[in-house]
Amino acid sequence: MTQANHLSALLPLLTDLTQELPDAERFRRLLEGLRAVLPCDATALLRLEGDDLLPVAINGLSPDTLGRRFKVAEHPRLAELLATQGPVRFAADSPLPDPYDGLVEGLQGHLPVHDCMGCALRIEGRPWGLFTVDALDTARFSEGDLELIAAFAGLAAASVAAASRIHRLAQQAEVAREQMTHAMQEGPRAARRLSGQSAAHRQLVREIDLAGPADLCVLIQGETGVGKELVARALHAASSRAGKPMISINCAALPDALVESELFGHVKGAFTGATADRRGKFELASGGTLFLDEVGELPLATQAKLLRALQEGQVQRLGSDREHYVDVRLIAATNRDLADDVRRGTMRADFYHRLSVFPLHVPPLRARGRDVLTIGGFFLEEARARHRLGGLRLDPSAQAALLAYQWPGNVRELEHTLGRAVIRALSEHESRPRILSLRAVDLGLTVSEPATTPTAAPHSMPATLSMPDSGSLREAVSAFEAHLIRTALEQHDYQWAGAARALKMDRANLVRLAKRLGFQPRSSGASGR
Template structure:
């Protein structure tokens, strides 16, 4: 590789440093330049987050890779790369398993032997993450000079440094991260993140960041399984209370007789079995956040007592006359239509309005497009680790089936499906495989509907209809009408969701539907 070639590849990236680019686009251009400079079949940029490596951009790897979270201690090659201050190339016969085996895009056979090298990225002399390159040809990197990769890594570090600084300036992410880190250390748990890149998901994250910095009461609504508790945790982590505890209570899991004790606490002798004083959830959450899940299940009596606490910040333990002052931020969640519950007399209007100061709707999984694959990657990596496999991946028909399915149970259904399917697929092998591939048959999902065939197939169908009737305009209108009706059926007559799937602006879809007689 000549110095001229290296300079030609690096100059556009140097120019990008002074440009305002979306983080995703900046990283995509980085990998694109690296693959032009250092020919390979796959490349990835990963950020080190505690003991996990998080993929920020991939090129040549399957879509679900972006949803995976690689635990460094479970991937020896990553450990080696992070320990080395310089680029490292692994021998083609290395016994260390490769984290990307089976994930190279467009290849569905086992990749037991290939060329692999990587380089750590440092920012302020601290390890920030990794650049990795993989090739199917074991000799592909023979001609690569590691100095060139080191030079590229230095520019890559500058690129991610710029991206980090822009993000901190725009969203004050540095302070939020520090608060979230304190909370994670206090809880002793891995940070749970919201995974997705779809427009509905990004809008949700924007709202979380907006309301997180306030002290407003938030009512999270959405279907069962969309991840309302995860949203509540994200709001807490983005708030000034992040260093304080977040206490949760599932209101549907307790009978009415115990809900009051759980919320407000009790004194000794307040009821049979109350052998000592006990603080309730409000007191435990003092200074922090209280999350009430399934808040639609609360009785009218408990609603009235909760309303008093929300208004005054004062509560009494059961069996006590003493007042306790608490400072608690309340986040509630429900899958019920509480406005309808109020109209039917099953819910207090004043309590509902206290809860819904800032209503936040979590989109169903069927409206999030390819987020299904990112979430699948996250769950696949979890199951791969638990099952002790080298790689757990999806076949092309499995990915198509996941994208076509309607997901009535949302993210929770997807999580359970991946775990169940992986276990069943493993049981079909007499010997434990190194790479386990889940097919559409393993997932036991319906095949993709004809309405979601590829464009060429749809064009062929439309063409045959036009020939049959002899009138192109009428045939085209009929075909568009069928496509829109099928899409609306899949989205339960939700026009916004149908517009997103069809790639149309909602207003344009509405105008088209009126012209076709659908409205």
């Protein structure tokens, strides 16, 4: 083949360097270009993973070759290619066994004496893999072809490097979209930070300072609404991964059928609706932190796959037989007693112990004393800006009421209570005041609730439960059921799964009961979950 023909065969490959192509298509074109400039009977491109070489594209070899893993230590020809700088041509009578013996298409039995060449591919000085060319004619290649092989190796390495850069850019864009979506869902919440001066809060901060840089799995435990996600963010910010992404996922908000796809990703056609390859949260968080909220809601089968991902750093997308290596620091959170779940068989013991390398307990608001006023001040300032007030303050009676209340819904309940109080107080003014003062009566904290567990709050009775005008017992019961549902939803940020657990009901049954009662929850970022 003339030099002009060589150039015309390679031009499409140069164009491919700027194209976003699936890896399989990019590598297939590479081998077609190689066979065009150097006619042969079989060629293959193999990627190095650990101590194995994995075929990523083949031409002239049997299809099952793509499913094989060639251990370098067991194949001396491949080992020599990897160890050599530049191309290698093996003598036709070389005694070294050929890894493709029995795999060349159209050839029955053992691979006879033949001509064989290959070259390692190096990206940024590190071995990426290699390619091989085989011809059944013992005199097909010449020493001059080694220069052609070396030139093609440079082009192939550039193509692989371009694909890697495109993948990195695509992953960075996907991570950015994920973080932007998360930030938009949270709105003002994204700027929130841990605050307080109590002894319980200072102890929590000390534990965050210890656990943050340690890069261990952390299990954050605490009642609903105590701010476990804020603790997770603080751990990430205190770690060496602070400059990398933190990806969050609420396990309670995902249907069982989608949990594995969200965590591990999927390939096109893996299930109905999978129209394209998609990275999972593990791959998106690689190099950074993955935060699993409500981790106790994960199905047992998913727990087993997560355990393997944590132990070996490998994930496998649904519908794929290829493993992806990830480097993820896991932080999990729960308001459940996971040790009790282990005893009941709803959580794997090995998964629980893998999660709780560094258990961290977030104290409830009622154990933090005057921190309730400090945290309340943050929410009041948010409300002041939202309602365009010149000032917003608590009068002495409101401060006393906040300090006396038990806060079964913790910080989340405090936020909602103050938000409602501002609306009540504004409704009593004909014109918008420059400075609005909240009183105890605006807070509506007339019931002393000595709740000591996260599940006690939804069962608290209203201050008074009177019979309706009709005198119907059924209507009174329905009204009380609606009160319990409303209270549970408010305390669990309008998440049906959390409210159902607190009420010790099946989630679907709770939703049906609420619909029967004609109860419509307030719209919320978490409503419907």
